[in-house]
Amino acid sequence: MGEDDHDPLSEEGAPEARRSRGERGLLLLRLLPNLVSILGLCAGLTAIRFAITGNVNIAVLLIVLAAFLDGLDGRLARMLRSESAIGAELDSLCDFVNFGVVPAMVLWIWGLRAEASMGWIAVLIYAVCCMLRLARFNVGNREEVPKEKTGFIGVPSPAGAMLALTPIYVAHVTGYRLHEAVITFWMVVVGAMMISRLPTPSLKRVRIPASSAPFALVAAVAAVALVLTYPWVMLLLFSIFYATALAWHALRHLRRREV
Template sequence: MARRETDPPRELLLLKLLPNLVSILALCAGLTAIRFAIAGNFPMAVLLIGTAAALDGLDGRLARMLKSESAIGAELDSLCDFVNFGVTPALVLYLWGLRPETSLGWIAVLVYAVCCMLRLARFNVGSRQAGQAAEKTVFIGVPSPAGAMLALVPMYLVLALDHAVTLPPALVALWMVAIGALMISRVRTPSLKRITIAADHARYVLVGLVVVVAALLTYPWVTLLALSLAYLAAILGLFLRSLRRTAG
């Protein structure tokens, strides 16, 4: 029902705007990554994309905790995801290693961005359709934040080796297209949302997380490369398990 002019203005707790603010901060981080990439500061660009990914994992949880979920918030989150994980990584990679192959590199940028858009559209439609299970225990296809971090693997490798190797632009373009294909594929990928552990093991998990954070701060590129490879190994494990189930 539309609000009448004589009705008192609807009040909203300022705290309930926090999830949308986090989404906007993530967008600002993603756009600023492009600025640093243009300036040639690619490590900072990667850091800002990682910050956007961390904030993306936070806004939805804040909305559920504060009971401030809304249609506008969902649309805002999806639009920010496309910019942060579809447009920004593609442009950063183009500026970093694809400009020598201008035409081929730009084709890879377009393919990756379109795949990210299609991935987000499929997820949004699946989440809103009645009777269709949302992607909770596993994802169908690589989610866009993980896809963005995987797309940057060539940069992790070169930075971890302190520029001792140079990757051919065609290889970087092929990698981008492959990650885009994984995003729109029907391959099942792991989700951290529903992973459970025994209560007795919680302290070990916390120590492990501290080790990962310390490694990220001390050896960021090696750690990011190792985490990306571990994630790809988990995808391969799920794929092989599904093949065994189908064969059985």
């Protein structure tokens, strides 16, 4: 047969043959969550580039963007019903780079190179703690360990990254740069909180009365506007609020254990 001679039976049989080999069609839209994860990774890696060239402001904002995309990809996967094992692994690998490696490197480039030895040790400790945190979380998901009803166990890696960058927020808001030893100690403390067994709050499980939904939406819009207008002040307030919530949860946990 020539190029213009088509065999209908072979064309009709092709889909059945592909199905028999285990091949299935994949909607392109279902790749969107993985694309969002990859975009988050690109944002994180680009943050290191800007930090090296001295533009730490953009570097921090790119890490914030990576955290936003990290919260978005999982919701997209559930909404599109495209959750998969490879998507979960991809998300975890991106989290380690974006919230374990990148914040530590940005902090070291910004404020720890003068204290090279101790600062680099803090970078290593923080990155290893983030890796252990993610590994524990992944193993818990595979083994279907019952999850806390009110929050997480240990500080999640995106929140840990936002906390670790607090010295940069302080410098922008107050004009005062903390001593290298303080920054080093703070990184180690945040790393320890990520691998701790203390319960931590989760905004995903916060419930409000249905009648308060309009007010919550207005508050969310106002919060976004404030972040865009006063990013450093809002990031510092987030760190203070979250650290206070962590202390309150830790005290509740200790009191329950004593009882």
